[in-house]
Amino acid sequence: MKKNLLYILIAALTIVIISSCKKQLDITPEGAPSKGNFWKTSTDAVKGANSMYELYDDENFYGRGFFWFINASDDMITGRVKAQGDNVRDFNSAYIGGDYTEGQWKMRYATIKRANDVIRYVPSIDMDATLKKRLIGEAYFTSGYMYFQLASNYGNAKAGVPIVTRTNMDDPNPTPRAANVNLNYDYLISELQQAANYLPYFDQLGAADYGRPHKVAAWAVLSKAFLYKKDYPNAEKYADSVINFGKRDLMPNFADVFKAPNNWGPEYIWSAVSTPAGAGGWGSILPGVMLENKGWGKYNGWGYYVPTKELYDSYQPGDIRREATILKPGDHFMFFGADNVYASVNSLSGFQFRKYMDPFSFADPVGKHISPNGDHPTTDLNLPLLRFAEVLLIKAEAAIMQRGAGAGDTELNRIRVRAKLAAASGMTLADLKRERRSELAGEWADRHRDMVRWGDAAAAYAQPAHGFSGATVWPARKFNPQVHDVWAVPQKEIDNSGGVIKQNAGW
Template sequence: MKSKHILYTAALAMVFTAGCKKTLELNQKGAYDASNYFRNEADAVNAITGIYSLLEGEDYIAHAETTFDVASDDYWRSGDHSEDEAIENLTYDASNAQVNYSWKWKYETVNRSTNCILNIPKITSISPAVKTRSIGEAYFLRAFGYWRLMVIYGDVPIITEDNYTKQNFNVPKSPIEDVRKQIESDLKQAITMLPESYGAADRGRVSKGTALGLLTKLYMYWEKFPEAIATGQQVISNANYALAANYQDNFTRANENSKELLFSIQAVQNIIQNDFTVYYIPRPWGGYGFSQPLQGLADEFEANDPRKQATLLSVGDKVDLGDGNGPTTFTADLSATGYSFRKYAVFNAAAAGGGVDHTFAVPLMRSADIYLLVAEALIRTKGAGAGDALINQVRHRASPLLKPVSGAGMKELIHERRVELAGEGERHQDLMRWDKDKIVDIAAIYNSPVSKAPLDKNKNVVFIRPKHYYYPIPQVEIDKSKGILKQNPNF
């Protein structure tokens, strides 16, 4: 496919993912398509960076991805977006703006990745190591695009190299089983091509551990538990992906070098704005104040669990905004629920100008997630207690004062995932996959008093099975396909 790209020069360091709100002075360098662009190593590296850069989009990760978790019992949508309210209350339809945004950006990820998979192998002026790594990155990023499409929509069209050869892109949906096989194939390719780790100059690139981690998540959603255990153990046993020494280390500026961050959004202060964090930060502090934690989430933490303090801001807590005025108090007027996410409220020191820290790396996948998925797979295949060692590693990292679990079953595993990964986009999807297996009753959870914001205490959320396990295909995409795409059932 000869996708036309306009290339520009700008004073940018290597930036993979973040949202840009600033106008840059750009000079057009040239107009290229796939037939004349892929000439040398620099072109290959820039093309791969162009795939990562899609994740900077406000409507890809920042606003859109967080919105898909607001239906959960962890936080209230807040904000003034009717599309968010519809997703939270399960009243969305095929015209919902967030549903529409998500489709576009995931398929652009697939498009750019496939372009690289087709063309980078043809480049001769490139070192073998960079060539192999770049192709591996493209395979991973294509898998990630399909992963998000699958999780959100279920059955979706598969576009691969053959479609580019035939110039045929208007194709029907493939069954979710085939989508999973496509993701699995791409991730297995990536695993053979990606390095285990990188030096400082390539900080933020996906690694072999990133691909193994996503493959583990795929297998858990696929309910291939032995395979999930096998791939997940390769992450857990590798020192390159070790848990950070302290839980809160994952949510500080220094975390951009953390081994635990298998995949993250990285930005550069004063050049690229990180919209992901902005959505969580209270408006008076420079954010939008969306996704406010609920009392039920606060209550889930054990009394001596320091992850509560690292995760949540509650009334009376102090934060240094870097404005030169010393610590600022979190007051009740900053959140309708009484809480905000501390883990994303990262600010520059006054000496650096203060304000929201856009160099903070936002975790998209952490090793701790993989530890707990493997623990779950062990429990579900071998019974209660089989995941104790891994759960206790995560708990002990949080605090040696937390009582170790013994004979832990799904109840304990569910608790641990909730407190460890709060606000990281896992809760709603976790509950839906457990609901499918009748491990939890998601409808009852979403209508419990602690699952509702103070302003929504009387609402009744109707979770319809299987309708709400997936979102509708955007109606605008069905219209553009002239009927080739078919709507998901019940929409």
Template sequence: MKLDNYIYKKAALGIGLALTIAITPSCKKSFLDVPQQGQQQSAVFWKTADDAFKGVNAIYGNLRSWENTAFPAIAIENMGSDDADKGSTASDASFFLQFDQFTIDPDQGNISGFWSGQYRNINYTNQVLDNVPAIKMDESLKARYLAEAKFVRALSYFRLVRAFGAVPLRTTVPTDVSQYKIPRSSVAEVYAQIEKDLNEAAAVLPATYGSADVGRATKGAALTLHAKVAMYLKKWSDVLSYTNTVMGLGYSLLPNYEQVFRLANENSSESIFEIQCALVPGNADVSNSQYSQVQGVRGITGGGWGFNVPSADLAASYETGDPRRDATIIFRGETTPEGDKIPEIGDNPMYNQKSYVPFALFVPNYNEGAQQNVRIFRYSDVLLMNAEAANELGNTSQALSSLEQVRFRARQGNTSILPKVTTTDKTALRLAIWKERRSELAMENDRYFDVIRQGRGTEVFGPKGWKAGRNEVWPVPQTEIDISGGLITQNPGY
């Protein structure tokens, strides 16, 4: 199976104009199975329902790109947190230390890589939103395609706004050179567009799909992202409302936490949205995800490059006996539940188990772990957002109930560990929920932004070099400032 990944030629990655659709292979599940083709000019594209199908599928294909899931995403979304260290060998990719120690400057390539990756997503979605409405096709399917595009656009703008703050807001594809250069929109304007897209997407997207379309954006995905957006905006009534709705859509926690991240349980009852990846036999070029590869155990055939490793601080943060510690961290010298023996010696004492694929599944000449989906939203996150919102609104009983569902699964029947949280003190319960978020969602690219939204950046990240008034956001890429002729401005302190 394969997805044709439509790559739009553009002038600048952040603000580019799509003129040509070049179709190159990329991997995917059955709903993205489309035939290999040559290049297709935009003047003859966007005419048929099949064009709409291919254009929407291209959006999903791009989500697993290097910029979205590998070094740029890791650098921006996890490396600044106290959960992660650089990993690998000391001399390899030392730029990660600039993120880890908050010494980064606007010229660093992964800053522009992440920015470009998100705007490429947005460019793909804008292509669909600009062109599909005029296509004569089934109107309900058309509406769903547009809703899928709006969800991904909202996701990309959310990743941008929490990383950089104010960013250029582009909701259509430029039609001439004069439209290339636009200034940054305010944070409030970006969030307003995100919420508009999510309201419109959730009103149309189905709660579930048939087997051929598993992996597409759902109503639950749109509502979950909206709940997270509302959490960052401290709109607690909205967080509670959206999460209550998602909790009624049929999701459930898998009994075994470690198994949530294994191949057999991709798109499980706990999964709300995953970036779909696959290893396509006989076609290494389309098996192009490097999410697992860059984080895999270093020095082992079938492992990987060994970056983005769990920190000693994370390992020490778990409650005694919490099974999530061993399910999140591969320790040097252990044998994994899947039977892989990790050497006693090596470059790093720990690796990310959530990105792990058993070594026996490695196929020579393919990326290690190319078949591993990337979990973006899980049901446990919904429960913890629900608990946090309920506590902020004074509904202690609901907060405790939602929190307990997460802890109940984590303890896996062992009542001697992870006792029920019973405090009714609002501040104490808030701290308990925040601690639970770290234990449950470690290495899933939430911790860094969680701590900042909680107002604890100096307290938690200060020892690493984090400074208030500067490091709440990353620097805007200098390349984007230069291309805009100074219309795009830099964040304070950089």
């Protein structure tokens, strides 16, 4: 099946045919390449590299499935009853084997396999040297980024995740888990460092290649990986590389970050490229997943992942990010070209995330800003996976962890001033945590993983969650840091390995 895209999407299985002035794509899936009849020409190299992005269109990759893990935080609850997702949020092992999360491991290893193929075979192809270098850099970036998500979700000091490399990828025997997650971080960091060596800067990409990895994206992911590894000097070093480079910055208006015309604006670092074009759209479906269930009769919103009163109340007075992030009853908002007053028919908390609502604000948005297929509700907004504001927060956290209160003031105040808050001095880790929560709520930055790595999850989750009215909308949960610091390995992976891959302890 062919899909015409308004933007050239990196996520493609094949080489593309670029039409005249609109830079549209005709993409024809051809399946994963094989060694016997492939990896001969420049066209093969591009096809192989494009195949790394195929799964960005899977509804569970950066749409629904992955977000069930993020939904475990204290910022949000499941917007309507969904047993499988509810079990994830409650750290109930009954979630193991569920469709939403079971494929997370497999999809990322499949993507790593394709990246490994590019790194292995493209160097020997006779082709343009600049293009070759970029494609190899994309593969190193993809490998490192996929391993970061695997390691941070499934690995800890007791066991890491399997490291499948160019050397062992053809071994028919299952690859056992790494002894600990630090081995994963060491490996993925080396992959991302290689990516940074190979990749061009964003402004060296033509418009047709926007959305592909670039050097600064590699630096940013490295800073986050070192932060998670608790290697604060290197986290700060790579954050500084992004900040001091000078070509990435905060947008003046916070709400504008989440508008499609700014997909490639100064705050862009790395995003899930999306489009409403074609019969079913392409890319992340999260905006539609978070939209009111059934969209007040105008669009098939799914009604998941709604804010808690705890999140709403956590903002400081005067912080403009709160109203830009959350819709509460009585708030005005534009929907299908008309002014509406927010009142949910079915949200369990009575709130809704507002961040991703702009594509739905236009008159007649279907096919132009939102997908014609409400069962695959993509939009023209590229969902930020890592943006410049988070790099500032990484730098601030790394600085505070090394030098104490006040060391992150410069970065935190850049964020606070944009939020219309007064600059402050001597800010502590507690201030950093609040700013990170206020800035990144409802995003892929992953509040749940923050709570786990800070050691705050058990106490926070032991409190019930509340809705707009003040009523309890989710009971207290039991979080065991010795078990729930990681998610369960999908049972299919354990079974398929013949028991070589072991389950995380306690699950």
